Amino acid sequence: MVPKISTLSGYIFEYQKSITNPTGFWANIAETFYWRKKWDQVLTWDFKKADVKWFLNAKLNITENIFERHLFHRGNQTAIIWEPNDPNDATVKLSYFELFDKVNQFALILKQQGIEKGDRVAIYMPMVPELAITMLACARIGAVHSVIFAGFSAQSLADRIIDAGAKLLVTSDGGYRGSKTIPIKQIADEAMESCKCVKTAIVLKRTNEPVTMKPGRDVWWHDLTQQINGTIEAEIMDAEDPLFILYTSGSTGKPKGVVHTIGGYMVYTAYTFRNVFQYGDGDIYFCSADIGWITGHSYLVYGPLLTGATTLIFEGIPTWPDAGRFWEIVDKYQVNQFYTAPTALRSLMAMGMKWLDGKHLTSLKVLGTVGEPINEEAWHWYHDHIGKNRCPIVDTWWQTETGGIMISPLAGIIPTKPSYATLPFMGIRPAIVDQEGNELMGNSVEGNLCIAYPWPGMARTIWGDHERFRETYFSTFQNLYFTGDGVKRDEDGYYRILGRVDDVINVSGHRMGTAEVENAINEHPLVNESAVVGYPHAIKGQGIFAFVVCTEFSTGGEEGVRNSILVGVSKFIGAFARPDKIVFVKGLPKTRSGKIMRRILRNIAEGQYTNFGDTTTLLDPDIVTEIVVAAQKLG
Numbered sequence: 001m002v003p004k005i006s007t008l009s010g011y012i013f014e015y016q017k018s019i020t021n022p023t024g025f026w027a028n029i030a031e032t033f034y035w036r037k038k039w040d041q042v043l044t045w046d047f048k049k050a051d052v053k054w055f056l057n058a059k060l061n062i063t064e065n066i067f068e069r070h071l072f073h074r075g076n077q078t079a080i081i082w083e084p085n086d087p088n089d090a091t092v093k094l095s096y097f098e099l100f101d102k103v104n105q106f107a108l109i110l111k112q113q114g115i116e117k118g119d120r121v122a123i124y125m126p127m128v129p130e131l132a133i134t135m136l137a138c139a140r141i142g143a144v145h146s147v148i149f150a151g152f153s154a155q156s157l158a159d160r161i162i163d164a165g166a167k168l169l170v171t172s173d174g175g176y177r178g179s180k181t182i183p184i185k186q187i188a189d190e191a192m193e194s195c196k197c198v199k200t201a202i203v204l205k206r207t208n209e210p211v212t213m214k215p216g217r218d219v220w221w222h223d224l225t226q227q228i229n230g231t232i233e234a235e236i237m238d239a240e241d242p243l244f245i246l247y248t249s250g251s252t253g254k255p256k257g258v259v260h261t262i263g264g265y266m267v268y269t270a271y272t273f274r275n276v277f278q279y280g281d282g283d284i285y286f287c288s289a290d291i292g293w294i295t296g297h298s299y300l301v302y303g304p305l306l307t308g309a310t311t312l313i314f315e316g317i318p319t320w321p322d323a324g325r326f327w328e329i330v331d332k333y334q335v336n337q338f339y340t341a342p343t344a345l346r347s348l349m350a351m352g353m354k355w356l357d358g359k360h361l362t363s364l365k366v367l368g369t370v371g372e373p374i375n376e377e378a379w380h381w382y383h384d385h386i387g388k389n390r391c392p393i394v395d396t397w398w399q400t401e402t403g404g405i406m407i408s409p410l411a412g413i414i415p416t417k418p419s420y421a422t423l424p425f426m427g428i429r430p431a432i433v434d435q436e437g438n439e440l441m442g443n444s445v446e447g448n449l450c451i452a453y454p455w456p457g458m459a460r461t462i463w464g465d466h467e468r469f470r471e472t473y474f475s476t477f478q479n480l481y482f483t484g485d486g487v488k489r490d491e492d493g494y495y496r497i498l499g500r501v502d503d504v505i506n507v508s509g510h511r512m513g514t515a516e517v518e519n520a521i522n523e524h525p526l527v528n529e530s531a532v533v534g535y536p537h538a539i540k541g542q543g544i545f546a547f548v549v550c551t552e553f554s555t556g557g558e559e560g561v562r563n564s565i566l567v568g569v570s571k572f573i574g575a576f577a578r579p580d581k582i583v584f585v586k587g588l589p590k591t592r593s594g595k596i597m598r599r600i601l602r603n604i605a606e607g608q609y610t611n612f613g614d615t616t617t618l619l620d621p622d623i624v625t626e627i628v629v630a631a632q633k634l635g
């Protein structure tokens with residue numbers, strides 16, 4: 001088991017050690033895992049080339065660190081608790097033994113379907129235990145999984161499958177989300193039409209929707225699992241072999257396939273999980289994130305299972321059958337650590353206190369948040385009404401690319417401050433730099449958040465495009481990893497994340513590039529061009545405001561085009577990327593060189609209609625007045 005820090009002085013001591021001797025520090029943590037062969041060297045790195053390697057030439061299989069390492073002591077302990085969408089349906093509990101069996105079985109099936117070490121397997125599934133089983137089965141045989149969030153459209157799914165060159169897709173007939181049924185297989189079918197690389201689709205029966213099974217390509221999960229059973233030797237992998245690809249958005253239109261490798265990711269997710277949440281033996285841990293995002297990968301599946309924890313997977317949504325669902329689950333399973341997103345808290349807070357009636361919440365010890373800045377009001381509501389003033393809140397800052405938590409309190413150890421992610425985790429060296437890249441030393445400073453030294457959990461590349469990896473993260477500031485976030489370090493040295501400083505927006509914890517949404521809008525035949533910005537939204541954190549230029553409107557008028565834009569965005573990306581506000585304008589505020597001045601649009605989206613600063617570089621300054629009038633009309 002990885003060591004657990006349990007006092008503030010312990011944190012200060014370990015942090016110092018991790019900074020003065022990072023390789024010695026991480027080697028000690030790594031020693032607590034099971035390696036088939038230990039490393040020849042702990043770390044080599046060159047931020048100029050974006051080249052980072054941890055635990056060189058070490059050999060292992062991550063699933064042996066989940067199963068073989070734990071089975072002897074905790075084979076009968078529950079590994080996964082699954083709470084179905086409908087609270088009246090039966091819970092599933094899988095012990096480490098049972099999970100091991102299922103992972104082996106599915107690993108054998110993947111092998112039988114021709115999946116070899118290094119092949120990519122795409123996964124497009126609802127939140128069911130089989131999703132975690134598929135990921136672990138891939139890891140067992142050395143295949144690279146690429147989970148695509150089930151809210152993505154057929155087009156987005158196809159783009160990701162093609163980019164990764166996945167040979168096999170694991171999906172389901174449908175999925176439940178509250179009162180809705182999602183036709184997952186139908187969406188997958190549409191995606192597969194354009195993916196020549198996918199030779200096989202394994203389909204789990206979840207909703208019993210009628211689906212078409214394409215002969216020679218589609219096979220039922222239950223047919224395969226009826227035929228095969230047994231164990232499979234874990235494939236021996238290099239520490240730097242890829243474990244998975246996970247797509248995320250950046251400031252350009254094309255999503256990036258972030259690649260995480262096995263050894264470093266394993267060490268980092270397990271160590272952060274144990275220390276940030278202060279997970280102890282027998283605790284029940286519940287993270288409400290979807291496995292389709294990095295939080296689900298690192299803190300629903302890998303971190304907890306590597307720690308021998310009991311992790312709760314919830315299929316449904318926080319507001320169904322009613323807004324007390326999370327709290328009902330906490331009481332039902334006596335959850336000890338609960339990890340969620342600020343947007344979920346804000347939406348529950350807005351639905352009123354009555355959903356807390358009759359809920360005890362006495363089992364809770366630690367509360368966590370992730371994905372976006374948490375406002376003070378939501379923080380206090382969480383602290384007072386959910387944590388009953390007894391549970392520390394860990395506001396965890398990190399990213400898909402960082403693999404694991406980077407800045408966060410250790411629960412109950414580092415004193416918290418509302419809306420502050422507080423202090424860096426072991427081995428993390430934050431650097432705050434100004435626009436010119438000068439590091440701002442000392443306290444009470446604000447600027448761009450960078451990380452000055454490698455950590456084991458960091459992404460190693462972008463699938464198929466290392467140059468893009470280098471350019472995106474390592475070229476803005478010399479010798480630093482640039483996060484894209486703004487940050488403040490206050491008088492006590494505490495970090496507060498201020499949000500993105502690039503063209504990335506964060507809507508209900510979903511990260512997207514403004515360019516991605518613009519591309520989807522521009523697909524509309526009547527749209528000439530568009531510009532998308534984020535604006536403060538009471539529940540979602542940020543809402544999407546789209547400024548759209550159309551030369552003409554069809555018979556449906558503005559309303560007609562607005563609706564078909566929304567349909568189009570759902571089709572190209574997914575419903576979660578639909579703009580909250582669409583305003584039709586005659587033109588966009590552009591400089592003479594053709595660059596859109598987004599600052600002006602952001603001001604207008606925020607309802608600030610005057611004081612635009614210097615607008616003399618604009619090609620047509622009058623356009624601003626016209627946009628203001630149009631935006632005011634929209635309200």
Ligand code: WT7
Nearest residue numbers: 295370371372373395396397398399400497511
């Ligand atoms: C971006 C990363 C990390 C898993 C979920 C999101 C924002 C994340 C916090 C936080 C303020 C946060 C940042 C970051 N973010 N956590 N605790 N406080 N902002 O992963 O989709 O890769 O997004 O989310 O802007 O850059 P992601």
